Amino acid sequence: MSVYEYDAVIIGGGASGLTASLYLSSHGYKTALISKGDPVCCLSTGCIDVLGGSDTPLDLPEGHPYTLVGRETLTEALSFFMEIMAHAGLPYVGEPGRNRRIITPIGTTKNTGLVPCTMAEADPAEAGHLHVVSFKGIKDFYPSYITSRIRNSAFSVFDAKVGTTLGIATRFEDNAFLDAFISWLHDLEIPHDRIAVPAVLGLEDPVSVMEKISSATGRQVFEIPTLPPSIPGMRLFRALKRSLQAKGGHLYWGREVSSFECQAGRIEAVTLSTTGRPSRVEGKVFILSTGSFVSGGLLASRDRVKETVFGLPVFVPGERKDWFNADFFAAGHAIEKAGIEVDDTFRPKFSKMNNLFACGSILARSEVLKYQCGHGLAISTGMAAAKMCEGMLS
């Protein structure tokens, strides 16, 4: 068995685990991040929802994990995140205390906290005319939904010879394709003030693609986040991962924790399953950021919910018959409350593992959909848990 030693070992490679790892790496700790694959973050809009359901996103709801983070650390975490993303060439805009509005693929409005700068001009309420560009054969984007809701708008369709968002985004990496697209746009002689495009403007450098289109047409250009697989979500994840590697964080990608060793109230190491030799990853502190049900941190059976790595006790809101409301559209199914209860140092309650911390959507009562707080919760609890680790490590 190969043995590796770290200060901090983070399990779960989504937005919370990446933020925690980035924070600890930036502060000079030897960090390992273990993930069984690309995270659910890749399915997201790429926007940082802080409290999308509220007009005052810094008024943190009582009983929510945000109250453990506190307003100050939340604000600090968001600026830490913005710094990293600006450095990674994918700057975000917005301010923690005020929500922004963006257009959804069906022309409704979504409230969110920070947005990638390719969505900076995406406020549907903004005055002026809007032209939507769609792509032939794209499966999850039907522009008439948008034009029916937004006055003074129209759309046209470009044939990219490929119909998937990932396929189109890849084509935008190619300058010849971009030039052809721009010349097509130019010939349309769009009378509108803004141009909206589904979020496919390249995988790596959407900012320069957007700027090229904008300067060639003399119009403001913005992206509309699409359904999964979502390019802005993938860009966000890739940028965070790249930044972590640049800071010296070690990645164990495509690996699952198969067992762990616990002695005298401390986790000593986790073992990673591989097809070859298993690896033993030792750490002084461990952070659990495996997410909720969708990402597999929690697993429900007919009558109970288990935490899949350490078998931690899980808070479960009642019996299965009470987990979901009858109304699909009513926010806040009880099951969203399920998760790990932590104390104010982000350590799981009722657990004997004193050097284990938890962050992200696996936390009990996070109710990500109800509060629309996905990445905001991930980033802020990621940083808060990392700070607690720092306290223990120093």
Added chain:
Amino acid sequence: MIRTDVVIIGGGATGCGIARDLALRGVHHYLVEKGDFANGATGACHGLLHSGARYAVNDPEAARECISENAILRKIARKCVEVTGGLFVRLPGDSKKYRDTFLKSCEEAGISTDVLSASRALDLVPDLNPAIEEAVTVPDCSIDPFRLCMLNAFTSRHKGGGILIHHKVVDVIREKGRCAGVKVEDCSTSHIKEIRAKIIINASGAWGDTVARMGGSGVPMTLSKGSLIISNHRLTNMVINRLRPPSDGDIIVPNEAVCLAGTTSIPVDDPDAIEVAPHEVDIVATQAEQMIPRFGATRIIRAYTGVRPLLKAASSDSRSISRGYRIIDHKNGMYSVMGGKLSTYRLMAEKTVDAVVRELGIKAHCRTAEIPLEGQEELSGYPLSKRLKNIEGVVCECELVDRDHVERVVNSLGTQYIGDIQHRTRLGMGPCQGGFCTYRALGIMLETGRMSPEESIRTLRQFLQRRFRGIRPALWGDQLREEQLVESIYLGILGMGRAE
């Protein structure tokens, strides 16, 4: 105003079967149905073509009808029936005495059986519980109820019959104490049509009493709810029954790529207000697991429930009520055909039409037992090879339905209903239950100009709510994961939360 000889109310197997029978006897008719075909119990059953064995002990007459219709349907409805064969399995603790009675009753009803040792049964169905004592083969089959209705309606339409789906009967026209026709409302336009007829046939299943009352009469009925669950794997190629007296959760039926397991039997009052309770799912899943242990580890993609329209009996136990049928002549121009089951739909249609032609003074005998269903050859037609040809255009990844196919159905039906597309293409029938592809199908309908954007979003909301009703009782494991993802798409990314 439309004039015809016979109006049939109800587009389930019985109604569609009656329409075909009338068509083959040359009687002009209209069929009206408030939903799509197979909207009631026909579409919410387990798709079993009974051998009759399940009824052999308690209801020998129903058993004999079943086995005789079983043989006929295998012949005339080949593209709807999959000849799977069935097993009755006896688990440790199940009465051996009942097994003896069962074998004797099957013999008396003319149902061929064969007793197999546990190891022979496991050869046939490897996922069976290895602890079974023995198994008995019976000629059970699986049947596609929706396709069956469509094919019966096809003949009717072909021979000049009128078929109006999504048309709801709002009133029965009465003149001089007789039923003289119906008023129907077009559910998409609210437009009222009047159809005048000499005879009205009430084949509206669980809604039978309501319809009979519009005609000034009534029918004594008991409604019993039966709930089922669908697994996302085909865990058996044979129908598996439990060899014990009829009870909850005693059957698993393979159907295309999935298995259906059922059922429960709970008396209900209102056929429009039924839901599956989570504990019913637990009962059925636990029982299915006893017969096929792997059922417990398999993802349950949906639960659903249908209402059995049973003949009223003194007994309060709905399982002991006869599954036989009755044709009631209300002596006012209306006939009600009540009770029965999917497997005997053709026989019920035959007997009903016999009575109707007698009253109309027409001499024509029934030919539905001899002539194979028309249009079957075309229906055989959407093989995987065809679906894979246009992989780029696939909009439903679970069932590999492509955009062209959806567009063809939309254009040929001119439909406003997403369910019509789902029934005809299998779009949305797989593990995601339309969570991803319905949005696309609606987008396509939007682009073909069949719907306005507002209607399209309204339909999407209705679909999501209906879908959730089916999924909610069975949410755990992978299905719960997927459900939360679907929620995050519609409520998160698309912003379709309550505020709308």
